[in-house]
Amino acid sequence: MSNLSLINKIKNSQCSKFQKKVYIELLNVKKGSVISYSKLAEKIGRTGAARAVGNALNKNPFAPDVPCHRVVKNDGSIGGFAHGKDKKIAILLAEGIEIENGKVVAL
């Protein structure tokens, strides 16, 4: 499924505007790279809403279509994941992202 149809599905969904922004912006994150909660919040025009972003990802009705695993804490640590942080780490490693001592190296 292309990202375009995915975006369309998100737009047609019943989620809040905020959630849609989060998911769509997340689709813009290419494989092999990560972004922090606060930075993602800033991208969608809600600087400081890192917590709200986490809330949106926790609900994530489009998983695993929306790569919510590419979002980590501001200091590079893994953060959380609906299916267990170890699973999140495994996915990140599979995408070529280096993780050291529970933290993303590419910072």
Place this chain on the structure above:
DNA sequence: CGTGTGACTCGGT
């Protein structure tokens, strides 16, 4: 409409 909650963040202990 007030309250509680959390996949956050920062600063202090």
Place this chain on the structure above:
DNA sequence: GACCGAGCCACAC
């Protein structure tokens, strides 16, 4: 490093 408290924001009740 671990723990704690205080801001922070969107959302469900």
